[in-house]
Structure formats: structure tokens, C-alpha cells
Amino acid sequence: MNSRELDAAQAEANPQKLRTGLSRIWHAAGYSLAGLRAGWGEPAFRQEALASVVLLPLAFWVGRSWVEVALLAGSVLLVMIVELLNTGIETAIDRIGPEWNQLSKRAKDMGSAAVLLSLLLCAGIWAGAIAARL
Template sequence: MTKNGTKGFSRLINATRFTFKGLIAAWKNEEAFRLEVLGLLCILPLAIWLASSYLQFALLLGSGLVVVIVELINSAIEAVVDRIGEERHELSGRAKDMGSAAVFLALILTAIIWIAVVFDRFSG
């Protein structure tokens, strides 16, 4: 049993509701999240065309999803830091910078995967 007393199927329903609530909040409040989701949707047809196997398609799509996932985590960190207070603090800045760095590294990973698949596809 969880803190709020739900268990089993009720807990699953609540968790799903909270998940969609989080996705909607990110869509409404986070421009970077919207841009990354739209970017993912735009590259989806290219991934379908470019991939020569299901594994390649999973890598292309999965790397894009990793960016969106890390952006959600970064947005959550920023929301918590902003909730704590408006004053500037070294640790708050560090937390936000690290979240941003994580998104950047996810984007680099995505670029590496896409470049590798392109080279594999057109190298012979």
C-alpha cells in the first residue's frame, strides 16, 4: 500500500493520470519541451525512411525520446529550484546548469546516433 492508500490497479490508474498531468504541464509551460517534441515528430518520417532495420529505427527514435525525457527531468529540476525561492544561490544555479548540460549531452548522443546510421546506410 502507498502513502495515499491506493494499491494495485487503482495505483496504476493514479500513476497514469499523474503522468499525463505532467506531460500536459510540460507542454503548456516549457517551450523547449514543445520544440523537442515537435522536432521528434518532424524527424519521425525521416527515421522511417533512413533506418534499414528495426534496430536502427529504434536507435533513431529512442535517441530522440531520450532528449525529451531528459528535458522533462531538467524542467522538473528548474521548477523545484524556482519554487524554493527567487534569490540567486550558487547551488540553485549549479542544479539548473547541470540539468541544461544533461539536455545538451542527450542532444549530442542523438546527433552521434543519427550520423552513425546515416553513414551505415550510405556507406555501401
């Protein structure tokens, strides 16, 4: 299958692929907002989002330079990003079927581990910045 045939097949399966320019950007923004709304339905994401309401402004007070502010704020946003990806993995696995499967468990466990690592990174960055400020 050549490139043109592949593009036609993808467009037939998903007409959104035919959009270009500002229309594509506009629709992509809508899909992103829908993803954030779906994420808000998850308790873990909601907790992290509420914590970010406090931590993001606090990053400007704790950070002594723009690099420190970027690291503090970025680590908070990274936790939320990883949580959304983990939720996406869990949702896709759940769509496959409700029955227990070792590979499904493994995928969900790895997504959860990614969230844990992002939380540890965030906590370490914040602890280091706060300790340097004392």
C-alpha cells in the first residue's frame, strides 16, 4: 500500500484526518479539553489538579530563579500529565474486557508505577528547593 492509499484508508476510517490548518488546531483543542474533562472525572487527577492550584503559584515564591520556578512548576505539571496517560492506559485496557489478564494487570501496574515515579520526582524537586531556601 503506497502513501496515498494509506492516507485515503486512514481518512475513510477517521474523517478527522482530513482537517488541516486552523480547523485542525481548533478541533484538536476541543479534543484536549474533552480529555481534561474526562480526567476531572478521575479522583486521583482531581486531587492532583487541586494540589496544583496551590503549588503552581507557590512555585513563583519558592523558586529563586526562572530555572527553579520552571522545575517546580514543571514537576507538578508532569505529575498531571503522567496521571492522564495512566488513566488512558487503564481506560484502553478496560475497553478490551473486564476479565482478569496478566498482560492487562502488567500494563496497569506499569502506568501506576509511572505515576509513583513522577510523584517522587516532584516531591524531591520541591524538598530540594525548600531546603535551599531555609
